[in-house]
Amino acid sequence: MAVELAFHNEIENIMYASHGNPIKDCIQCGTCAGSCPAIEFMDHSPRELIGLIRADMKEDVLESNTYWTCASCYQCTVRCPAGIDIAGMMYALKRYTMWKGQYKEGLLGPEFSKAFVKMIVNSGRSFEPILAATYLPKYSAADILQEGLIASGLLLKGKMPLLPRKVKRLKKVQKMVRRVIPIGETE
Ligand code: SF4
Ligand code: SF4
Incomplete structure (x- = not known):
């Protein structure tokens, strides 16, 4: 019988193409949020988004505009002390929501x-x-x-x-x- 993966596992699996450490290594320091030039337009900061994923709060993540607002500047990725490819995570979330056909309306x-x-x-x-x-x-x-x-x-x-x-x-x-x-x- 197929085992249903937890949401955070699904996202980590899609992140296979990024080269960083797993999001479970996040220490919630907020460096990513402090480095992000698009933060004022986001529903959740990158730090908050990682917290939501790790808590398997799928609906909140799917309803967030954060990854669609990300400018792919990679500031967060190069500054993260835990070595997480946060920009890569944003792409993983875009792919996931497109595949599932579930994303915030009006984006x-x-x-x-x-x-x-x-x-x-x-x-x-x-x-x-x-x-x-x-x-x-x-x-x-x-x-x-x-x-x-x-x-x-x-x-x-x-x-x-x-x-x-x-x-x-x-x-x-x-x-x-x-x-x-x-x-x-x-x-
Ligand atoms: S910079 Fe890295 S370790 Fe710090 S909150 Fe962001 S993802 Fe987590
Ligand atoms: S890659 Fe995206 S989330 Fe990271 S700092 Fe740039 S705009 Fe913000």
Whole structure:
């Protein structure tokens, strides 16, 4: 009979790709929180988030915007006295919530991630105008106008194609991506 893993074990398993120590080594010193440039926008500091994971408070973690707000600057990771890859943990949490389809409503990050993966699967390349469509609704009219002007300039100078181009051997790229990402709604 399969044993159901505790939430903190699930996250630690996903962190296999990071090179730091396990989050159980956290001494709750707060260096990560004190180093984080995005802290004022986060529901929980990195230190608090680790505390929630270790306490298996899954719902609180899934409802947090912290890992979607993380700027991936790695300040916390390089300063942590316990050698924990906190930035890597933020990526692990993003992956976990995307796989489970459980994340805080109204966040831009999950929509942006879905649009990005869908685009890569369908064409093998990133194409800015499609990505822009996912975050423009959050912008003001002035910001949208500004973005439009920048995009027109890039188009006119030939720095951005009008339509997305596909990579060669796209089927192989799609097969590779599907091996690592459980995608079910990209076609
Ligand atoms: S800096 Fe490291 S040890 Fe200190 S609270 Fe953050 S994760 Fe824990
Ligand atoms: S990697 Fe993320 S959590 Fe760590 S300091 Fe930078 S913004 Fe903050």
